[in-house]
Amino acid sequence: MSSHRRYATVMQAVLITEQEVSVSETDRPIHSDTELLVKVASAGLNGADLLQVKGNYPPPPGYRHDIPGLELAGVVVEAGAGATRFKVGDRVMGIVGGAAQAEYAIIEDAVAMRVPDEVDITTAGGFPEVFTTSYDALILQAGLTLGERVCVHGAAGGVGLAAIQLAVAAGAEVIATTRNTEHRDDIAGLGATVITPEEFANSGDYDVILELVGAPNMSQNLNQLRIGGRIVVIGVGAGARFEIDLRLMMAKRSRILASTLRARSVAEKATITKAMESHVVPLLREGRLQIHEHASFPLTQAPEAYNSFARGGKLGKVILFNA
Ligand SMILES: NC(=O)c1ccc[n+]([C@@H]2O[C@H](COP(=O)([O-])OP(=O)(O)OC[C@H]3O[C@@H](n4cnc5c(N)ncnc54)[C@H](OP(=O)(O)O)[C@@H]3O)[C@@H](O)[C@H]2O)c1
Numbered sequence: 001m002s003s004h005r006r007y008a009t010v011m012q013a014v015l016i017t018e019q020e021v022s023v024s025e026t027d028r029p030i031h032s033d034t035e036l037l038v039k040v041a042s043a044g045l046n047g048a049d050l051l052q053v054k055g056n057y058p059p060p061p062g063y064r065h066d067i068p069g070l071e072l073a074g075v076v077v078e079a080g081a082g083a084t085r086f087k088v089g090d091r092v093m094g095i096v097g098g099a100a101q102a103e104y105a106i107i108e109d110a111v112a113m114r115v116p117d118e119v120d121i122t123t124a125g126g127f128p129e130v131f132t133t134s135y136d137a138l139i140l141q142a143g144l145t146l147g148e149r150v151c152v153h154g155a156a157g158g159v160g161l162a163a164i165q166l167a168v169a170a171g172a173e174v175i176a177t178t179r180n181t182e183h184r185d186d187i188a189g190l191g192a193t194v195i196t197p198e199e200f201a202n203s204g205d206y207d208v209i210l211e212l213v214g215a216p217n218m219s220q221n222l223n224q225l226r227i228g229g230r231i232v233v234i235g236v237g238a239g240a241r242f243e244i245d246l247r248l249m250m251a252k253r254s255r256i257l258a259s260t261l262r263a264r265s266v267a268e269k270a271t272i273t274k275a276m277e278s279h280v281v282p283l284l285r286e287g288r289l290q291i292h293e294h295a296s297f298p299l300t301q302a303p304e305a306y307n308s309f310a311r312g313g314k315l316g317k318v319i320l321f322n323a
Helices: 047-053 128-141 158-169 181-188 215-224 246-252 266-279 281-285 299-311
Strands: 007-017 020-029 035-044 071-079 091-095 104-108 149-153 173-177 193-195 206-211 225-233 255-258 293-298 317-321
Touching: 007 299, 020 104, 020 299, 035 128, 047 299, 071 104, 071 128, 091 104, 091 128, 104 266, 128 158, 128 206, 128 225, 128 266, 149 158, 149 215, 158 173, 158 181, 181 193, 206 215, 215 225, 215 246, 225 246, 266 281, 293 299, 299 317
Parallel strands: 149 173, 149 206, 173 193, 206 225, 225 255, 293 317
Antiparallel strands: 007 020, 035 071, 035 104, 035 317, 071 091
16 A cells, blocks of 8 residues: 555646656645645745755655655645634645645644734745744744844854844844855844854854754854853754764753754644744734745746755745745
């Protein structure tokens, strides 16, 4: 028997074949009792999608391997009998284990969030992954609080811009590193002091450092931490291994935290979703958080969207939308 869900009528979707993406017709997913079938309005691209295309980051069990996409926004067209939070016609967004980059996708009712009326649903699909990741890393894991000093490395990307906005909203002093000088003014406009990766070495002390680039920054991160400081590792695109001086960690009573979102259970994702609905979505509704769109492409132009993401030099998200 096939390891993925059963499918009924057809739809357009981004399909992975031989480590390339194309857009073709495929079967539409069928929801379970606790799931919603969503007509996707928008779906953000993430680094994990590019890894999945190259065969390096398979989705959790139950999700098709050949359709990428970790996040979506859209309108509920069918709801399982056990779906208690949302109904047909509701505008929802959220993180999914995979297969979001399609005309139709499945999301657990417990993991969906309402798209505020004030928010454009064709960009809302760029919100869930980066804001949930940043909120979980900075607030839930590192415990960032009012008046603390935080550094965001790799600040121009989707997670970086989300993290800066959340840290500013939390009352922290935010320093952001970017190697791309043309983005400095836009990042500073969010309330961060922008420095180059080279300037970081003399920029401490920090209570929290959000590491979105990877291992090459870690030794200097430990040097720049304040006593009791925390480093949260979320991205390791530039490398995953480094040598650590445990004496420095002991002396500073520092902590290194790290996590991924995708592999978590539905129950764990539902817990974060509730916290997001209480603390983060209201800020989006009030216009205090923005979804920064570097570029958007219709689903049919998914290969161009993937090229745009892979080129680098982005400021924010690359988003696919269904016209
Ligand atoms: N753990 C999780 O659950 C989770 C969730 C979401 C994302 N992530 C990971 O977190 C990272 C950030 O995600 P994202 O969506 O913000 O990605 P993104 O939009 O691609 O942004 C990455 C940023 O890091 C910069 N960067 C990359 N390599 C660098 C290097 N060697 N030195 C300096 N800057 C560098 C990029 O600059 P350029 O544009 O100049 O290359 C870009 O601004 C990615 O690695 C992603 O896979 C993890």
